[in-house]
Amino acid sequence: MSTTEKVVCVTGGAGYIASWLINLLLHRGYTVKATVRNPNDSQKTRHLLALEGAKERLHLFKAELLEEGAFDSIVDGCGAVFHTASPVVLSASDPMAEIVDPAVRGTLNVLKSCTKVPSIKRVVVTSSMSAVVCNGKPLTSDVVVDETWFSDPVFCKESKLWYELSKTLAEKATWEFAKEKKIDLVMMHPGHVIGPLLQPTVNLSVELILNFFNGTEEFPNAAYGFVDVRDVALAHVQALENPSASGRYCVAGEVMHRRDASKILHHLYPTLHLPEKCEDDKPAMSAHQISREKVEGLGVNFMPLEVSIGETVESLKEKGFLSF
Numbered sequence: 247m248s249t250t251e252k253v254v255c256v257t258g259g260a261g262y263i264a265s266w267l268i269n270l271l272l273h274r275g276y277t278v279k280a281t282v283r284n285p286n287d288s289q290k291t292r293h294l295l296a297l298e299g300a301k302e303r304l305h306l307f308k309a310e311l312l313e314e315g316a317f318d319s320i321v322d323g324c325g326a327v328f329h330t331a332s333p334v335v336l337s338a339s340d341p342m343a344e345i346v347d348p349a350v351r352g353t354l355n356v357l358k359s360c361t362k363v364p365s366i367k368r369v370v371v372t373s374s375m376s377a378v379v380c381n382g383k384p385l386t387s388d389v390v391v392d393e394t395w396f397s398d399p400v401f402c403k404e405s406k407l408w409y410e411l412s413k414t415l416a417e418k419a420t421w422e423f424a425k426e427k428k429i430d431l432v433m434m435h436p437g438h439v440i441g442p443l444l445q446p447t448v449n450l451s452v453e454l455i456l457n458f459f460n461g462t463e464e465f466p467n468a469a470y471g472f473v474d475v476r477d478v479a480l481a482h483v484q485a486l487e488n489p490s491a492s493g494r495y496c497v498a499g500e501v502m503h504r505r506d507a508s509k510i511l512h513h514l515y516p517t518l519h520l521p522e523k524c525e526d527d528k529p530a531m532s533a534h535q536i537s538r539e540k541v542e543g544l545g546v547n548f549m550p551l552e553v554s555i556g557e558t559v560e561s562l563k564e565k566g567f568l569s570f
Contacts, residue, residue, distance in 0.1 A: 462521055
């Protein structure tokens with residue numbers, strides 16, 4: 247492997263998935279150039295600098311996602327780029343301007359920088375199952391969602407699913423640009439990501455587990471395609487290291503109703519008072535299936551959901567977000 251191939255860039259380095267991805271890359275001997283909004287904000291960077299191998303092989307750079315050319319010098323000399331940075335905002339007064347446009351423009355900005363660097367052999371982009379399943383088709387228990395599914399922008403817009411729309415349009419623009427510029431691109435679509443936290447804050451997806459303990463008597467009538475953050479990080483690295491990796495990957499383990507997740511928590515923590523009632527009287531949303539075939543072909547074996555949920559809770563306790 248050439249020297250360049252062992253140098254990679256990770257955008258949005260302080261994020262939940264990115265932190266675990268950097269951890270795994272360092273563990274595998276890569277030199278990582280990670281972009282963060284403010285390298286001097288120790289709250290955002292301390293957990294990265296504490297990783298094993300960080301002292302020798304982790305370099306932090308300031309980069310604004312929407313600043314033209316901000317990534318040019320950072321990706322220079324890299325063999326691959328992992329683009330994980332994206333605005334995770336669920337509501338805004340002007341959703342197109344505040345959520346959708348930054349997601350699309352930010353991704354294209356990073357890709358434009360990649361086209362200027364001949365040493366970059368592959369770009370791995372983190373999208374979301376939001377860009378896969380939101381097309382209005384009913385997700386009944388006999389449905390198996392796979393990589394041929396695409397969310398429908400019209401449906402997302404009419405349903406005011408702005409985050410989902412941002413992921414869907416960003417993916418579409420990314421594939422068009424990659425095709426035009428002949429970029430070797432792999433797109434990862436994680437489900438609802440849980441698992442231990444490296445960063446000091448609670449991110450949106452882990453908040454769902456925290457909400458089981460926050461005193462409400464009811465849980466939402468909803469099903470989620472859960473996946474452990476460490477499996478997501480592994481899928482990203484395998485997508486780089488496996489020469490035959492291509493196209494899109496659904497990265498989700500088990501789809502489970504909130505009620506069943508609650509049962510797992512009851513089993514793990516029998517003395518705790520947890521919500522036992524669904525918020526509405528409608529039939530429970532059925533748990534569809536998400537095909538694991540393609541991502542398992544990369545060598546990803548999903549962690550049991552009970553282990554992920556338990557370790558998420560223990561991590562929330564350790565970081566002081568839960569006390570019992």
